[in-house]
Amino acid sequence: MKHEIDCIVNDQAHHLTVASHETLLCMLREQLGLTGAKNGCATGECGACSVLLNDEVVNSCLVLAVEADHATVVTVEGLADEGELSTLQQSFLDHSATQCGFCTSGMLVAATALLKQASRPDVNAVRAGLAGNLCRCTGYDDIVKAIMAASRARRT
Ligand code: FES
Ligand code: FES
Structure with missing residues (x-):
């Protein structure tokens, strides 16, 4: 139907x-x-x-x-604004938070939502916010660092 x-x-x-x-x-x-x-x-x-x-x-x-x-x-x-990467997207690049990239779009979407809810989340909150997103390449540390840096920049 x-x-x-x-x-x-x-x-x-x-x-x-x-x-x-x-x-x-x-x-x-x-x-x-x-x-x-x-x-x-x-x-x-x-x-x-x-x-x-x-x-x-x-x-x-x-x-x-x-x-x-x-x-x-x-x-x-x-997430990009007229071709300009969001702060979060740029931070993923700056922190090498991507390897194969298969998880990256989902990570960016989840992290964007997280930073809208909590502008300065701590590490535990970031990790909890990514609980539904699996990455088999990075070990998560660089992803978490990228999100923390973006949160300090105050713009997602
Ligand atoms: S493809 Fe939807 S949760 Fe894995
Ligand atoms: S970068 Fe490969 S699954 Fe996350």
């Missing part, structure tokens, strides 16, 4: 036709070409598919596209 939905993705309005079983992740990647959110596990375990849905971090592999009807979605592609 098909459904018509209206949503705002990265500040752009979309009218889309989605299947009942279609996930938000599929809709973003295959209909809108926003491939920043990754399909790692498709079971809600890894966080590589993290996006903001009405300002809340969700695993887009577990959210149906129809749930985005009349909602606002932000993906990693929406």
Whole structure:
């Protein structure tokens, strides 16, 4: 069964036709070409598919596209401002917080939400904020350092 939905993705309005079983992740990647959110596990375990849905971090592999009807979605592609990296994105670069990069978009989305909730989180709060995002490369330390530095810069 098909459904018509209206949503705002990265500040752009979309009218889309989605299947009942279609996930938000599929809709973003295959209909809108926003491939920043990754399909790692498709079971809600890894966080590589993290996006903001009405300002809340969700695993887009577990959210149906129809749930985005009349909602606002932000993906990693929406974090930069007119091509200028956010402070958090720049901090990931500065701290070498990326290796293979598969987890990075989800990490950036989760950390952006974290820094909106707590402007100066401590290390434990940062680690807790990333609890739903797995990284098999970095050992997390450089990611945490990047987020802490961005929080000190007071802009995400
Ligand atoms: S792909 Fe969604 S949580 Fe892993
Ligand atoms: S950088 Fe490779 S999974 Fe995180």
